[in-house]
Amino acid sequence: MLLDADQSAVIFIHGLFSSSLFWFDTKLVPNLSKEIKEQHRVLVPDILGCGKSPRPVDSLYSLSDQIEALEESLIKRHGLESFHLVGHSMGCIFALVLAARCPERVRSITLIAPVYTPGALAEDGKLAQLPCEAVFTFVKPFSVSVL
């Protein structure tokens, strides 16, 4: 079912070696309030190669492939003009890149247990770099351009 044009969406992006069921098994999506469910279309994809999503044999499952699939299957397919992003772990990287590519459409970002890259911590174990900065350093080879 495609979205109504005036309805905003909430996209939940799971982490590595997981699937969309993560959001249901942890009771997070089921526990969303009735108001949220009524006011937002909740979309919970399986990322490429996970769960029931396709497993293309000619893909490297790179960040760009994952972002392309999320954009094609969610944003373009449903014509999303306004949406919230919720990411868990590796899904946080996808959420941040999606936000960077379509800043006008993103209403909020929720990062749950975001990824630490090695550069995020100093030798003494203290936070040397914010996770989001570290992530963008990490994904630098991938061009984050606006949609």
Add this chain to the structure above:
Amino acid sequence: MYKCVGWIQGKKNGEEVNHPRPRWSECQCPECTMLLMPMRLAAKNLFVRCPDSPTGESRCTDSQGQEIPVDSNLSALALHLGDSKLIPKLSPDLPSVPQISDNLDIKSKLLETLLPLCKGLYSCIFLTYTEHV
């Protein structure tokens, strides 16, 4: 319907044995072969679960969690993990009080970094840290 369970039944010396399932890209079961396709097709065919899809609906209906009132003026989704690791819980006083990290230094840096990315962002960002590094 046949379901891929990670092994294939076969016979060896007349006895039934279970062979490990081949690599996913070589598995011949209907479930796996159905998912094999070129990237150009795969990109448009991600499986998307919705709470009102058959599976989602049953899971939502079966949920024992309590629904909480939400401030309708708050346009962003409010989620909070508290100090838990992966098991989320909704805090009853959270929906109307968006919270960003108590650490003001981190908070300001976060806003500096993230806000320019999301021109439409006007609500909350939640970060929870796990100690798995």
